[in-house]
Amino acid sequence: MSKLDEQIKLLEWEDLGDERGNLVVVEGNMDIPFEIKRVFYIYGSDDTVVRGQHANMRSEFVMINVCGTSRVKVDNGEESRTIELNRPRMGLYLKNNVWKDMYDFSPDSILLVLSSEHYDNAEYIRDYQEYLNYMKSMKETAK
Ligand code: TYD
Numbered sequence: 001m002s003k004l005d006e007q008i009k010l011l012e013w014e015d016l017g018d019e020r021g022n023l024v025v026v027e028g029n030m031d032i033p034f035e036i037k038r039v040f041y042i043y044g045s046d047d048t049v050v051r052g053q054h055a056n057m058r059s060e061f062v063m064i065n066v067c068g069t070s071r072v073k074v075d076n077g078e079e080s081r082t083i084e085l086n087r088p089r090m091g092l093y094l095k096n097n098v099w100k101d102m103y104d105f106s107p108d109s110i111l112l113v114l115s116s117e118h119y120d121n122a123e124y125i126r127d128y129q130e131y132l133n134y135m136k137s138m139k140e141t142a143k
Contacts, residue, residue, distance in 0.1 A: 004079040007098050009033075011062065011091035024089050026114065032062045032093060034116035041066075041112045045105040055099040055131050057123045060116040062091045063102075068109030075099040077135040085111070097138070099131055 065085035
């Protein structure tokens with residue numbers, strides 16, 4: 001298994017819906033691998049913008065397109081992959097230290113993001129070269 005496979009995970013939740021409609025439940029530490037400290041959502045983006053373009057040294061995330069679709073490109077400095085988020089029962093789990101770009105938002109896209117941490121600008125790496133250097137230094141330390 002490649003390292004990226006250990007850093008990201010596709011999640012699929014049950015639909016508890018009935019004749020009244022659908023219901024999906026995501027509980028911290030149960031349906032996702034962390035306690036939820038923060039929720040934010042992105043809407044009103046379109047297919048001309050790229051969001052994200054950063055890595056977080058501490059935060060873990062689960063991304064869910066609760067409405068519409070988007071694509072997420074994940075990258076660990078050695079490998080990258082693109083995932084289409086296209087249904088409300090699907091989540092993309094990202095461990096810390098994964099670089100991510102979100103793009104190709106459909107006009108109705110609402111991208112819900114659950115996070116393991118409160119917002120802290122100091123844990124963001126927003127420069128890709130700096131990210132590569134950081135990942136390299138992490139690898140050296142782990143040796
Ligand atoms: P940004 O990180 O650029 O959003 P995205 O990852 O979707 O591209 O965040 C935009 C602005 O919002 C920036 O000034 C930081 C602020 N922000 C918070 O204050 N709290 C948060 O939880 C997030 C995600 C962003």
